[in-house]
Amino acid sequence: NAIRGTGASSDAISVNSTDGTCTAKITNPPLGSRRLSINGAMNVAQRKTAADTEDNGYATVDRYAWFGANVSGSASTQQQGTNAPDGFKKCYRIDVTTAVTSLATNAYSPIYHAIESKDCTYLAAGTSAAKSITISFWVRTNKTGNYCLNVKRHDASRHITSAYTVSSADTWEKKVITFPGDTSGNQFNDDNGHGLLFYWHLSSGTGYTSVDSTSWGTASNEGFCYGQTVNIFDSTSNYFELTGVQVEASDHATDFEHRSYADELARCQRYYYDHLGGFPEDETPYGVGSVYNSGYVFSYIPFKVQMRAKPTLESNDNANSHDVLIGATAHASSKNVLTNAGTSSALIYPWVGTISVTAGDCGILRTASTSNCKLRFSAEL
Numbered sequence: 001n002a003i004r005g006t007g008a009s010s011d012a013i014s015v016n017s018t019d020g021t022c023t024a025k026i027t028n029p030p031l032g033s034r035r036l037s038i039n040g041a042m043n044v045a046q047r048k049t050a051a052d053t054e055d056n057g058y059a060t061v062d063r064y065a066w067f068g069a070n071v072s073g074s075a076s077t078q079q080q081g082t083n084a085p086d087g088f089k090k091c092y093r094i095d096v097t098t099a100v101t102s103l104a105t106n107a108y109s110p111i112y113h114a115i116e117s118k119d120c121t122y123l124a125a126g127t128s129a130a131k132s133i134t135i136s137f138w139v140r141t142n143k144t145g146n147y148c149l150n151v152k153r154h155d156a157s158r159h160i161t162s163a164y165t166v167s168s169a170d171t172w173e174k175k176v177i178t179f180p181g182d183t184s185g186n187q188f189n190d191d192n193g194h195g196l197l198f199y200w201h202l203s204s205g206t207g208y209t210s211v212d213s214t215s216w217g218t219a220s221n222e223g224f225c226y227g228q229t230v231n232i233f234d235s236t237s238n239y240f241e242l243t244g245v246q247v248e249a250s251d252h253a254t255d256f257e258h259r260s261y262a263d264e265l266a267r268c269q270r271y272y273y274d275h276l277g278g279f280p281e282d283e284t285p286y287g288v289g290s291v292y293n294s295g296y297v298f299s300y301i302p303f304k305v306q307m308r309a310k311p312t313l314e315s316n317d318n319a320n321s322h323d324v325l326i327g328a329t330a331h332a333s334s335k336n337v338l339t340n341a342g343t344s345s346a347l348i349y350p351w352v353g354t355i356s357v358t359a360g361d362c363g364i365l366r367t368a369s370t371s372n373c374k375l376r377f378s379a380e381l
Contacts (some may be wrong), residue, residue: 025252035257036115036196037135038267039063040245042080042090046265046274046376050079053097058380061092062268063113064242070107071203074100074233084243085138085172087256091243094202100233105207108225109233110150110199111242114381116308117155117195120188123181123249125153130181135198136253138244140172142237148201148228149177152219154194156185159219163227174244176253182216192308194381196247201225202232202240269305275375280367286375287348287365289324294354297324297363298339301346303377311377313338313348321373324350325364331355332368336375346377 002011013024044062051059053075058065060078068074074096081093092111123131133151144166152159162177188195204225213223232238246256276286289299315336316322322333333350340347350365357363367373 027252027254033257034248034250034254035246035259036119036249037063037113037198037245037247038115039264040137040243040256041088041258041264042084042092042243043261044265044268045080045090046268046272046278051077053077058272061090062272064092065112066094066109067112068109070104070205071100071109071233074098074109076109076233081241083140083241085140085174087258088138088243091138091140091241093239093241094232096233096236096238099236101231103203103205103231103233105205106221107203107205108201108208109203110201111240113198113245114194115196115198115247116381117189117191117193120195121190123188125182126156126185126187128183130183131249132178132181132251133196133247134176134178134250134253135247136174136176136244136256137200137242137246138172138174139166140170140241141166141232141239142169143230143232143235143240144169145230146227147230148204148225150199150201150213150224151179152197152199153182153185153188154197155187155189156182157219158182158185158216159213159223160216161213161223161226166230178251178253180216184216198247199224200242201228203230204228266305269303270308271378271380273303273305273307273311273377275301275303275377276367276373280373282367282369284367285325285364286367289349289363289365291326291357291359291361291363292349293359294357295352296349297326297352297357297365298347298349299363299365301348301375303344303346307343307377307379308381309379310341310343311346311379313341313346314374314376314378315348316374318369321367321369322350322375323366323368324352325366326355326357326361330366330368333365336365341377343379348375
């Protein structure tokens with residue numbers, strides 16, 4: 001009732017002797033939508049491809065962020081790197097720019113990725129049918145040693161960690177970690193909040209490594225980085241690169257599921273949407289509105305996909321970065337202001353000051369200075 005390789009420790013195919021079905025561990029199935037993680041190949045970077053020093057949070061590659069907590073005096077930069085293992089072209093890279101050789105007890109600095117709760121419900125966590133989770137990824141760094149991956153179930157406030165070892169400096173290494181299904185705690189909420197949270201730790205103070213968290217249990221600070229011994233911040237020569245991130249409901253890893261750029265971009269736009277597409281030309285129209293009075297031209301902005309939640313607006317505070325064309329006259333605007341937003345569209349108005357116009361006139365919003373012009377909406381987890 002089973003097929004197993006002569007040197008294998010588990011069955012490749014298990015046959016049900018009563019109903020004629022089988023279960024197989026196939027590493028390269030031609031199946032889509034296996035990958036829960038978004039932008040795992042790091043191809044989408046709507047904000048920019050390189051960030052300024054100490055740019056915490058989401059700064060470059062979509063859906064991946066870096067946070068430094070209590071890493072006093074340290075600094076790093078984020079970028080969308082172009083060094084990648086075979087089959088990939090991009091990576092997410094952290095470079096240390098200010099070193100800290102002695103970490104505070106309460107210091108930690110992870111790379112962070114979050115999956116929406118409603119996309120995790122089928123994992124059946126919190127029930128006897130809870131599914132295993134396997135995460136595979138590629139890492140490259142000059143700093144060898146033991147690193148820690150922490151996975152948190154947000155709704156249940158439970159977590160688990162696993163250490164992994166980088167053995168060779170400056171070499172891409174593939175890591176595969178399987179976490180068993182968690183049968184305890186609350187189930188995932190069927191909502192748009194945090195579901196699974198993943199933390200690739202780059203350094204940790206002793207306050208986060210003192211409790212063994214290699215089995216599912218109540219989330220605690222003391223077990224957040226259990227197994228982490230490397231301090232990536234001990235030298236300005238250090239860097240860390242990550243790509244090929246695949247999270248799947250399985251007890252083994254399958255080949256990375258490559259998606260088209262358009263598909264991956266649309267998934268990212270649910271959380272962050274660059275309405276101008278990153279590279280607009282001068283006088284590119286991007287909205288149409290109606291004059292309310294001399295200072296207001298209310299304009300409708302549709303989103304490409306439905307966003308996770310009502311977004312906030314990221315616009316410019318630079319003089320003459322936008323303008324509004326009313327009739328044949330262009331009125332300079334330094335920024336746009338969000339007045340109302342849903343998950344599918346928003347209403348904004350450009351900051352044009354007092355102008356001589358007639359209520360009801362049509363206005364077209366355009367780019368003016370493409371080096372400064374941006375119009376972006378954020379509904380990040």
